[in-house]
Amino acid sequence: xxxxxxxxxxxxxxxxxxxAACGNPQEQARLxxxxxxxxxxxxxxVERARDGDALAVALFLQAGMxxxxxxxxxxxPLLAAARFGRQEVVRRLLAQGxxxxxxxxxxxxxxxxxxxxxxxxxxINLLLxxxxxxxAKDEKNGMTALxxxxxGGKTEAIKILLTKGAEINAxxxxxRTALILAAHYGRTQAVQLLLDQGADPKIKEQQQGLTxxxxxxxxxxxxxxxxxxxxxxxxxxxxxxGKTPLMWAAQGGRQQELQxxxxKGAEINAxxxxxxxxxxxxxxxxxxxxEEILLQARAQAGTGAVSPPxxxxxxxxxxxxxAGQTKGQGH
Numbered sequence: 001x002x003x004x005x006x007x008x009x010x011x012x013x014x015x016x017x018x019x020a021a022c023g024n025p026q027e028q029a030r031l032x033x034x035x036x037x038x039x040x041x042x043x044x045x046v047e048r049a050r051d052g053d054a055l056a057v058a059l060f061l062q063a064g065m066x067x068x069x070x071x072x073x074x075x076x077p078l079l080a081a082a083r084f085g086r087q088e089v090v091r092r093l094l095a096q097g098x099x100x101x102x103x104x105x106x107x108x109x110x111x112x113x114x115x116x117x118x119x120x121x122x123x124i125n126l127l128l129x130x131x132x133x134x135x136a137k138d139e140k141n142g143m144t145a146l147x148x149x150x151x152g153g154k155t156e157a158i159k160i161l162l163t164k165g166a167e168i169n170a171x172x173x174x175x176r177t178a179l180i181l182a183a184h185y186g187r188t189q190a191v192q193l194l195l196d197q198g199a200d201p202k203i204k205e206q207q208q209g210l211t212x213x214x215x216x217x218x219x220x221x222x223x224x225x226x227x228x229x230x231x232x233x234x235x236x237x238x239x240x241x242g243k244t245p246l247m248w249a250a251q252g253g254r255q256q257e258l259q260x261x262x263x264k265g266a267e268i269n270a271x272x273x274x275x276x277x278x279x280x281x282x283x284x285x286x287x288x289x290x291e292e293i294l295l296q297a298r299a300q301a302g303t304g305a306v307s308p309p310x311x312x313x314x315x316x317x318x319x320x321x322x323a324g325q326t327k328g329q330g331h
């Protein structure tokens with residue numbers, strides 16, 4: 001057989017295969033992705049979803065890729081789209097059966113938590129309409145979507161979640177509530193909203209026994225402290241060490257918070273479990289300005305201790321980093 005006749009014999013075969021591909025929607029979709037220089041694999045699918053490329057996502061689905069495919073990091077297209085606010089992609093994926101409760105590998109957080117912490121109301125509604133679980137918690141810190149929204153100070157997200165039935169006093173693995181997290185990160189509007197909706201300011205986190213007010217005081221979140229004391233929260237409630245918010249303000253040198261609490265009638269000579277007053281703590285931690293404020297208010301010393309007992313927490317507790325937090329958000 002000559003080369004010419006061989007080529008002639010193959011032409012019908014190649015032509016038939018090409019026509020078959022053209023008539024197959026899956027193959028057509030793969031060909032289009034190829035012309036777009038988009039690789040047909042799970043990593044590429046998730047990447048296109050993350051970037052909001054609705055056309056490429058539609059072609060991946062048409063080509064037969066599962067909407068619940070995961071990349072090498074264990075992330076689905078829906079997780080990526082929800083995290084980056086890709087509304088149209090989220091809508092398309094959910095319509096094709098994407099699992100709204102699938103959790104990522106890094107934090108064990110579902111799409112609803114990502115949409116909540118970033119504050120994407122439309123995406124939150126889309127996920128809830130398709131069965132996203134309001135009570136679902138991330139596996140790293142045990143945070144619900146409401147706690148994530150509060151941490152980010154996303155008031156619209158908080159409103160939607162509460163309207164849909166989220167538990168306002170739900171706690172994470174450290175017994176932190178949405179109110180405590182909002183206070184800790186200085187989310188004043190979120191704090192006011194949660195208080196108006198009935199959040200309990202008496203709940204204490206587990207590690208040190210801090211209330212929302214103490215969390216705000218230790219972090220120097222003056223506006224949050226104002227919002228809380230204006231609502232009449234307990235200003236003399238002690239933590240696990242017997243310290244009141246005033247003591248924390250004195251120990252950390254939080255002058256504005258100190259003056260606010262004194263103006264609201266905080267007990268100036270209350271003692272912690274080691275018999276120390278706010279004045280003692282100001283002296284121990286060398287907070288001269290705080291000491292002056294307390295002396296002007298006629299504060300008294302307690303035991304006169306000159307150093308903190310071994311194992312006592314620092315003046316400012318370390319910042320917590322719940323799941324869902326990303327660099328630059330400042331939660």
